[in-house]
Amino acid sequence: MNSPTPEHTAALIERVGRLLSTEAHAEGLLPVQWEALRYLRRANRFSTTAAALTAYLGLTKGTVSQTLKALEARGLVKKRVNTRDRRSNHLSLTAKSRSLLSRDPLTATVAALDDLSRPTQSALDVGLEALLAARLASQDRQPFGQCRDCRYFARRHVDGSPHFCQLLKEPLAESEADAICFEQRPG
Numbered sequence: 001m002n003s004p005t006p007e008h009t010a011a012l013i014e015r016v017g018r019l020l021s022t023e024a025h026a027e028g029l030l031p032v033q034w035e036a037l038r039y040l041r042r043a044n045r046f047s048t049t050a051a052a053l054t055a056y057l058g059l060t061k062g063t064v065s066q067t068l069k070a071l072e073a074r075g076l077v078k079k080r081v082n083t084r085d086r087r088s089n090h091l092s093l094t095a096k097s098r099s100l101l102s103r104d105p106l107t108a109t110v111a112a113l114d115d116l117s118r119p120t121q122s123a124l125d126v127g128l129e130a131l132l133a134a135r136l137a138s139q140d141r142q143p144f145g146q147c148r149d150c151r152y153f154a155r156r157h158v159d160g161s162p163h164f165c166q167l168l169k170e171p172l173a174e175s176e177a178d179a180i181c182f183e184q185r186p187g
């Protein structure tokens with residue numbers, strides 16, 4: 001096989017993106033509505049706001065607001081007052097959306113990735129992560145990486161539970177280490 005050219009790889013990414021987008025018209029939801037539900041499943045407790053979701057999706061406030069309204073109207077998202085900032089709300093999934101996510105159209109792609117060899121899967125993951133980081137940085141957008149890879153993440157900290165966020169001065173549970181965060185900065 002010839003060495004891949006950047007143009008060839010970009011065309012592959014475009015085609016995969018098109019496939020994912022077509023499949024994401026499922027269960028009566030739009031692709032962006034699925035993305036919002038997946039985001040809320042992965043985001044940590046500091047990042048479940050409309051502003052963070054807007055930054056993650058890179059869409060306008062108006063589009064995200066319409067998306068959330070539609071999800072709320074279907075009983076898939078609920079809001080509660082943000083105790084850290086009473087001008088905004090915390091968003092969360094409902095039992096109905098958690099059940100719906102078990103039929104996420106992205107599952108077919110997850111299964112196809114799982115069928116790849118470990119080295120191929122790993123190389124793809126590393127490559128796509130680097131590409132995404134470069135493209136987001138070029139647009140001055142936040143990376144939304146995992147908490148455990150953040151420069152502010154203090155593992156097994158004395159004030160932690162068991163970890164600690166040195167930026168927000170909050171203890172972090174083990175389960176929060178894998179979540180994605182609005183404030184995340186790679187270590």
Ligand code: SF4
Pocket residue numbers: 044046146147148150151152153154164165166167168180181182183184185
């Ligand atoms: S350690 Fe980083 S990613 Fe984790 S909560 Fe703090 S700022 Fe967010």
